[in-house]
Amino acid sequence: MNPHQRKLSRAGVAVAAALALSLSAAACGDGGDGGSDGDGDKINVGIKFDQPGVGLKTPDGSYTGFDVDVATYVARQLGHEPGDIVWKEAKSADRETMLQRGDVDFIAASYSINDERAKKVDFAGPYLLAHQDVLIRADDKSITKPSDLNNKKLCSVTGSTSAQNVKTKLAPDAQLQEYGGYSECLTGLENGVIDAVTTDDSILAGYAAQDQFRGKFKLGGFKMSNENYGIGVQKGSELKARINSALEKMVSDGSWDKAVQKNFGPAGYRNEPAPKIGTIAK
CATH class of the missing domain: 3.40.190.10 (Periplasmic binding protein-like II)
Structure with missing residues (x-):
């Protein structure tokens, strides 16, 4: 290779290196939507x-x-x-x-x-x-075990399996009341229209922890299922x-x-x- 060819070859390498570097920098700076693993991505x-x-x-x-x-x-x-x-x-x-x-x-x-x-x-x-549990009024001493729900008004939301589980397996004589939402069940419980509300204990605890309900209810602690x-x-x-x-x-x-x-x-x-x-x- 003559000196002129060597100069052309070195120039070509330099251009290629510069192009690769610019492409790499552009890729690193691309904020795109194509992933959820980097800072700044949604x-x-x-x-x-x-x-x-x-x-x-x-x-x-x-x-x-x-x-x-x-x-x-x-x-x-x-x-x-x-x-x-x-x-x-x-x-x-x-x-x-x-x-x-x-x-x-x-x-x-x-x-x-x-x-x-x-x-x-x-x-x-x-x-x-x-665990599936029940929420009752804080002063209620009549419900201490699942079978005590017999002849009591038990509330859950429409379509829920929780109340059906209680009625079929633990308290067949419970009077099942189905409302549109748990907030309605809790209002009924507060007003004495409902005796107990059933679903997961974590969900019941979350509702009972709301400011308007604090101190009014307690969990039965029955652990009727594992969730x-x-x-x-x-x-x-x-x-x-x-x-x-x-x-x-x-x-x-x-x-x-x-x-x-x-x-x-x-x-x-x-x-x-x-x-x-x-x-x-x-």
Whole structure:
């Protein structure tokens, strides 16, 4: 190769290197929408919008509850600040579809792990062991065990399986009342029209912790079922392992206990210890 050719060759290498560098810089600076793993990217999270203490959208447009605190902690461990989170309502009947369609990155919405759901989505966790329970008036001494619900007016929401479970398995003579929402059940309980309200103890504790109900109700503590709350992700998603690591850290650094006390403490909720990741209570 003559000197003139060597100069041309070196010039070509320099141009190629400069082009590669500029392309690399452009790629690094691209904020795009193509992922949820970097700072500044949005992350879509499904929660309940109508469960005080668990997942609630407040009138001022903010979000509160235990699931919200768990999801916010997890998102931060995945590299997202609270302002990066796009909260989406995950109604019970829609959760699997939302994950399968990719509408959300993960769902934390009082989402009990069971075999049927696990065929369609993957679960990180569990992060809370809840139980079906009843809420009664604070001064009620007549209901101390599930069978005491016989001949009592038992309320749950229309279409719920919770009240049916009590009526078929534990108190066949309970007088089942179905209302449109748990708030209506609690109003009935407060006014003496209803004797007990049943669903997951975490949900009951969240309602009872609201300012207008504080001190008026108590949980029965009956533990009529095990409800393992998990964080739902798409089948095969690598987020499952990363979320499990985040949940383990949340427990170890004390943030989990703080979230329980903050959201359920006012109702006297005797929560189970944080469950071991991957261990499902039957």
